[in-house]
Amino acid sequence: xxxxxxxxxxxxxxxxxxxxxxxxxxxxxxxxxxxxxxxxxxxxxxxxxxxxxxxxxxxxxxxxxxxxxxxxxxxxxxxxxxxxxxxxxxxxxxxxxxxxxxxxxxxxxxxxxxxxxxxxxxxxxxxxxxxxxxxxxxxxxxxxxxxxxxxxxxxxxxxxxxxxxxxxxxxxxxxxxxxxxxxxxxxxxxxxxxxxxxxxxxxxxxxxxxxxxxxxxxxxxxxxxxxxxxxxxxxxxxxxxxxxxxxxxxxxxxxxxxxxxxxxxxxxxxxxxxxxxxxxxxxxxxxxxxxxxxxxxxxxxxxxxxxxxxxxxxxxxxxxxxxxxxxxxxxxxxxxxxxxxxxxxxxxxxxxxxxxxxxxxxxxxxxxxxxxxxxxxxxxxxxxxxxxxxxxxxxxxxxxxxxxxxxxxxxxxxxxxxxxxxxxxxxxxxxxxxxxxxxxxxxxxxx
Amino acid sequence: xxxxxxxxxxxxxxxxxxxxxxxxxxxxxxxxxxxxxxxxxxxxxxxxxxxxxxxxxxxxxxxxxxxxxxxxxxxxxxxxxxxxxxxxxxxxxxxxxxxxxxxxxxxxxxxxxxxxxxxxxxxxxxxxxxxxxxxxxxxxxxxxxxxxxxxxxxxxxxxxxxxxxxxxxxxxxxxxxxxxxxxxxxxxxxxxxxxxxxxxxxxxxxxxxxxxxxxxxxxxxxxxxxxxxxxxxxxxxxxxxxxxxxxxxxxxxxxxxxxxxxxxxxxxxxxxxxxxxxxxxxxxxxxxxxxxxxxxxxxx
Numbered sequence: 001x002x003x004x005x006x007x008x009x010x011x012x013x014x015x016x017x018x019x020x021x022x023x024x025x026x027x028x029x030x031x032x033x034x035x036x037x038x039x040x041x042x043x044x045x046x047x048x049x050x051x052x053x054x055x056x057x058x059x060x061x062x063x064x065x066x067x068x069x070x071x072x073x074x075x076x077x078x079x080x081x082x083x084x085x086x087x088x089x090x091x092x093x094x095x096x097x098x099x100x101x102x103x104x105x106x107x108x109x110x111x112x113x114x115x116x117x118x119x120x121x122x123x124x125x126x127x128x129x130x131x132x133x134x135x136x137x138x139x140x141x142x143x144x145x146x147x148x149x150x151x152x153x154x155x156x157x158x159x160x161x162x163x164x165x166x167x168x169x170x171x172x173x174x175x176x177x178x179x180x181x182x183x184x185x186x187x188x189x190x191x192x193x194x195x196x197x198x199x200x201x202x203x204x205x206x207x208x209x210x211x212x213x214x215x216x217x218x219x220x221x222x223x224x225x226x227x228x229x230x231x232x233x234x235x236x237x238x239x240x241x242x243x244x245x246x247x248x249x250x251x252x253x254x255x256x257x258x259x260x261x262x263x264x265x266x267x268x269x270x271x272x273x274x275x276x277x278x279x280x281x282x283x284x285x286x287x288x289x290x291x292x293x294x295x296x297x298x299x300x301x302x303x304x305x306x307x308x309x310x311x312x313x314x315x316x317x318x319x320x321x322x323x324x325x326x327x328x329x330x331x332x333x334x335x336x337x338x339x340x341x342x343x344x345x346x347x348x349x350x351x352x353x354x355x356x357x358x359x360x361x362x363x364x365x366x367x368x369x370x371x372x373x374x375x376x377x378x379x380x381x382x383x384x385x386x387x388x389x390x391x392x393x394x395x396x397x398x399x400x401x402x403x404x405x406x407x408x409x410x411x412x413x414x415x416x417x418x419x420x421x422x423x424x425x426x427x428x429x430x431x432x433x434x435x436x437x438x439x440x441x442x443x444x445x446x447x
Numbered sequence: 448x449x450x451x452x453x454x455x456x457x458x459x460x461x462x463x464x465x466x467x468x469x470x471x472x473x474x475x476x477x478x479x480x481x482x483x484x485x486x487x488x489x490x491x492x493x494x495x496x497x498x499x500x501x502x503x504x505x506x507x508x509x510x511x512x513x514x515x516x517x518x519x520x521x522x523x524x525x526x527x528x529x530x531x532x533x534x535x536x537x538x539x540x541x542x543x544x545x546x547x548x549x550x551x552x553x554x555x556x557x558x559x560x561x562x563x564x565x566x567x568x569x570x571x572x573x574x575x576x577x578x579x580x581x582x583x584x585x586x587x588x589x590x591x592x593x594x595x596x597x598x599x600x601x602x603x604x605x606x607x608x609x610x611x612x613x614x615x616x617x618x619x620x621x622x623x624x625x626x627x628x629x630x631x632x633x634x635x636x637x638x639x640x641x642x643x644x645x646x647x648x649x650x651x652x653x654x655x656x657x658x659x660x661x662x663x664x665x666x667x668x669x670x671x672x673x674x675x676x677x678x679x680x681x682x683x684x685x686x687x688x689x690x691x692x693x694x695x696x697x698x699x700x701x702x703x704x705x706x707x708x709x710x711x712x713x714x715x716x717x718x719x720x721x722x723x724x725x726x727x728x729x730x731x732x733x734x735x736x737x738x739x740x741x742x743x744x745x746x747x
Contacts, residue, residue: 257707257708258487258489258706258707258708258709259705259706259707260489260490260491260705260706260707260709260711261705262491262671262703262704262705262706266481266489266491268481268483268487268489270483
C-alpha cells in the first residue's frame, strides 16, 4: 500500500518538482518510521525531490540520511554482479553524490558506495576508486529504485578477485601468485662440508622471472616458463644460471593408455597417466671447491614428467621427472650425456598463495665423458633440497617473502675433490614484482 | 605340407568365408567396434597387412640367442580393374628390415620393396581363339610376386654383403579367395643376386626361372590370428658357370595379444630353414624365434 501510494505520489511529483531550487531538510529513517504512513509518504516525496534535484549543481546542503539503512559489518558490492554508477543526494561525507550502486531485486536492497576514496575522517577525496568493474551510468536508475521502495545500504565498493577494499575505498592485494613474478632475493647460506669446517661467510643472491599460463583444447594443461633463474653464491663461490626452462603438466580428460584385450570378449581397460614434459636450455653452473673449479654448460635437457599428484588447478604437484641432458664441460673441453632422474614437488599450501613448499631429489650421471686427471669416469651428482617460502608482507602490493631451505649435494665430478656430502642451510628474504592474484583467487566478499 | 594344411583349413571354413561373390570382411562395420560402459568406442578388428610395423624379439640362430628388431611399412590394397572388371589383391612391403644388434652375430637384413599382385576372377578360364572360341576352365588366380633390393649383411662374417637385386615369380593360386586375407600361390621364379666377398671380389648369380616359389597365408577376418608360410627351392647359376641347389622355407603364426591405444600388438612365433642359401658362405642354417609386433594404424 505504501509503495503504491509512493508510486502515485512520485508520478504527481514528477510534474511538480521542475524548477525546485532546494530539496527538503534531511530526515532520518528512524524519524520516518515513527511518523506513520502519512509521514512516510511525505518522506518518499522528499526523497524523490532529493533524487530529482541531485543533478542540479546546488545540492550542498542535502544528504541521504533518510534513505540509508546501515548494516554491520558494512557489506561490499560484488565484483561479479552488475553495478550502476549513479548520483544520489549529496551528504557531508560525499558531497559529489557520486556513488556506485548494486541492487538486489529479491531483498529490494541497494548497496551504495562512494565512487571516490575517503580520507581517514571519512570525507570524500578526489581520488577515484581503483580496480573497480564496469558500471552502467543510467541516469534514471536511482530514481527508479527509490520509486520502487528499495532500501539503500552504505557499502564498500567492489574489488576484483584477490583484492580487498577497506572502508576508505583503498584497494589492496591479499592473494598472490608467486608462480608469476620477477623475484630478487638474498639469503645467508652457510655451508657444511663433511670432514671440514663450516663456511659461515657465505651468502646467496637469487633472481628469476617466472610465469605460467593454462592451455590445452582437449586437456587441462598448465604451462610454466622460467627465465634467467640465477643463484650466485659469495663466500664459497658458485654460480647457477638457467636461461630458459619450460614445463607443462596436464590433467587428461581422456585416458593416456587404453588397453584392449582379445581373449574372450574384447574388453578395454583405461589407464590414466598425466605425463608432461620438462625442457631446459642453456644452464650454466660454475662451482669451486678446494681450489678446483668446474664450469659446466648444459646445452639442453629434455625430460618427461609423471605427475603423482597435482592440485585441481595443476599449480601444485608432486612428480617424477627423468630424461637426458647434454652438457659441455667447459673446464675440460668435452661434451657429455647426462641422464637425470628426479622426484620433486612444488605445493602451494593455502588459497591465497602465502605458503609454499618445495622439494627436490635429483640424480645425475655423466656418460660419454673422456678421462680427466683426478676424476673417475662417469662421475655422479646427487642433490636434495627442501624449502619453504612464506609471504611476510606486501609493499605497494608487491610481496616480500621469507625463504628458508636446506640443500644437500654429493658430487664426484670436480677433479681432485673427493665425492662427499655438503649441506647448506639458507635463510633470507625475497622481493617479488608482478605477482598478480592467483587464477583461483576468491572475491574478498566471498572470503 | 603347410600349404596343404592351409588348403584343408580353407575348405573347413564356413561357406561365407570362402564365398566367391563377396569379400568376407567385417571392415567398417559395427562388428569391428565395441563400446565401453562409458560409451567410448574401440576397434576390435585389424588388418595385419596395412600398418607401420615395429617389432622386437628373441631369435635363436645356430644355437645362439640374439635380440632382434624389426620395422617396415605394410600396405594392402584391393582394386577393381577398369578394363577387365577383375579384382586385384595387392600387398606391398616397403623397407621391411630386421636387425640383430649386440656383439654376437650382429647383422641386418632389409628388403627395399616386396609386393604381390593377385588377379582374381570368379570363374577363371583359358580362351582358345579358334574359329569358334573354346573356353577351358582355369581354376587358378594369377599372382605376380616381385622383390627388389634385398640386402643381407652379417658383420661377424667380415666385410662383404649379399644383395638380391631383383626377383620375380609368377604364381598360380588354386584357392582363388575373394579376400586378401587368404592366399596360396606357387610357381617359377627368376632372380639375380650379387655377393661381395670379403676380399672385394664381386660374384653374380642368376636363377632364370629355375627356382620355384610358394607363398601362402591366412588371416582371420578380425585379424586376431595369422598364419604364413613361404618357400623357395631351385638351382642358381653363377656367371662363371657354376650351378648349385639351394632352398629356403619359413613359417610363422601370430596371435594378437592386446591393443594399446587402439594399436594392436601381436605375438609371432616363427622359424626358418635355409639350405646353402645364407651369408657369404652360402651356408645352411636354421633359426627360430618369437617377436612382439606392433602394427600401428592397422585398425579397421
